[in-house]
Amino acid sequence: MSAVRYEHIKTCKQSGARLGKVHTPHGTFETPVFMPVGTLATVKTMSPEELVEMGAGIILSNTYHLWLRPGHEIVREAGGLHKFMNWNGSILTDSGGFQVFSLSDLRKITEEGVHFRNHLSGEKLFLTPEGAMDIQNALGSDIMMAFDECPPYPAEYSYMRQSVERTSRWAERCLEAHKRPEDQGLFGIVQGGEFEELRKQSAKDLVSLDFPGYAIGGLSVGEPKDVMNRVLEFTTPWLPEDKPRYLMGVGSPDSLIDGAIRGIDMFDCVLPTRIARNGTCMTSEGRLVVRNAKFSNDFRPLDENCDCYTCRNYSRAYIRHLVKTSETFGFRLTTYHNLYFLLKLMERVRQAIREDRLLDFREEFFEQYGFNKP
Numbered sequence: 001m002s003a004v005r006y007e008h009i010k011t012c013k014q015s016g017a018r019l020g021k022v023h024t025p026h027g028t029f030e031t032p033v034f035m036p037v038g039t040l041a042t043v044k045t046m047s048p049e050e051l052v053e054m055g056a057g058i059i060l061s062n063t064y065h066l067w068l069r070p071g072h073e074i075v076r077e078a079g080g081l082h083k084f085m086n087w088n089g090s091i092l093t094d095s096g097g098f099q100v101f102s103l104s105d106l107r108k109i110t111e112e113g114v115h116f117r118n119h120l121s122g123e124k125l126f127l128t129p130e131g132a133m134d135i136q137n138a139l140g141s142d143i144m145m146a147f148d149e150c151p152p153y154p155a156e157y158s159y160m161r162q163s164v165e166r167t168s169r170w171a172e173r174c175l176e177a178h179k180r181p182e183d184q185g186l187f188g189i190v191q192g193g194e195f196e197e198l199r200k201q202s203a204k205d206l207v208s209l210d211f212p213g214y215a216i217g218g219l220s221v222g223e224p225k226d227v228m229n230r231v232l233e234f235t236t237p238w239l240p241e242d243k244p245r246y247l248m249g250v251g252s253p254d255s256l257i258d259g260a261i262r263g264i265d266m267f268d269c270v271l272p273t274r275i276a277r278n279g280t281c282m283t284s285e286g287r288l289v290v291r292n293a294k295f296s297n298d299f300r301p302l303d304e305n306c307d308c309y310t311c312r313n314y315s316r317a318y319i320r321h322l323v324k325t326s327e328t329f330g331f332r333l334t335t336y337h338n339l340y341f342l343l344k345l346m347e348r349v350r351q352a353i354r355e356d357r358l359l360d361f362r363e364e365f366f367e368q369y370g371f372n373k374p
């Protein structure tokens with residue numbers, strides 16, 4: 001019996017999007033869902049109480065980063081990540097593969113694992129599927145990700161085929177090394193780039209191993225949005241309908257809606273928290289760069305259609321002042337608003353699915369946000 005179970009509630013008659021619930025040892029969250037990213041065991045500048053207040057049910061932490069600092073054995077000794085960071089909701093940890101491929105240079109991929117350098121110290125490191133599982137076991141996340149290779153975009157077909165076959169073999173090794181399936185769910189990661197045959201092969205390989213959930217990796221790595229949408233369209237049909245589908249690294253409003261329409265249930269991205277720290281906010285009428293001089297005496301809230309703590313209590317002028325003077329409280333206010341915006345967007349997406357009108361909602365949202373503007 002897996003620790004993670006998907007409950008399908010309904011499929012939107014207009015779009016094919018799914019409404020569901022994911023049950024984990026630390027609670028249940030509705031899908032489609034956006035997961036705030038807490039790379040180093042904190043969603044930067046937010047307290048766990050604020051995350052609960054804004055409706056977050058699951059967050060993501062990075063295996064690679066926690067392995068390096070403070071070290072997974074410290075977290076194990078603390079009783080796991082939930083206790084260490086005082087977060088009682090669900091936690092997903094990624095495999096570490098992505099950071100190894102995106103952060104480190106001088107890496108060498110072998111069948112056994114990946115040789116690379118610590119991006120902070122330059123020290124030589126070696127990570128294997130078994131090692132990635134041991135780290136996530138120590139972290140005690142509710143959802144673990146299998147160790148995979150996320151090739152760069154674009155990649156040659158021949159390289160991508162070899163990479164997919166190795167990722168499938170690594171996935172098998174992860175399952176064998178998985179110590180506590182009754183406490184932690186392990187998701188496989190589908191790779192294959194933009195090649196339909198390789199995506200199908202990767203999905204079939206992983207589905208034959210019967211994971212409790214499946215991620216679609218290798219996207220949001222610089223490809224155009226129409227390529228992402230096309231890959232989703234020919235990949236999701238090869239994934240079981242009774243398991244969650246997680247699109248890794250995606251978090252702009254348009255991509256969340258378009259991913260949900262294509263059958264995706266879970267999303268994560270650093271975008272809302274990262275842009276908040278440079279004073280950029282997502283609002284119902286598009287992006288607002290609050291540090292711009294034009295907001296210096298604009299006493300309206302960031303978003304007049306938002307009822308978050310930031311928008312109920314502070315003005316653009318005040319937040320601009322804080323951001324311009326690098327006051328931490330300013331970044332807390334922009335982060336709170338951006339996360340609230342995306343979490344509320346996913347609530348509206350779920351409601352549109354309930355009402356069988358997600359395509360209509362897409363049109364309305366895109367129009368107001370300005371995505372349709374030439």
Ligand SMILES: Nc1cc(N)c2c(=O)[nH][nH]c(=O)c2c1
Nearest residue numbers: 094098150217218220248249
């Ligand atoms: N955009 C992406 C973000 C990610 N965190 C990952 C990942 O962790 N593994 N594999 C992936 O392909 C991947 C893609």
Ligand SMILES: [Zn+2]
Nearest residue numbers: 306308311337
């Ligand atoms: Zn707000």
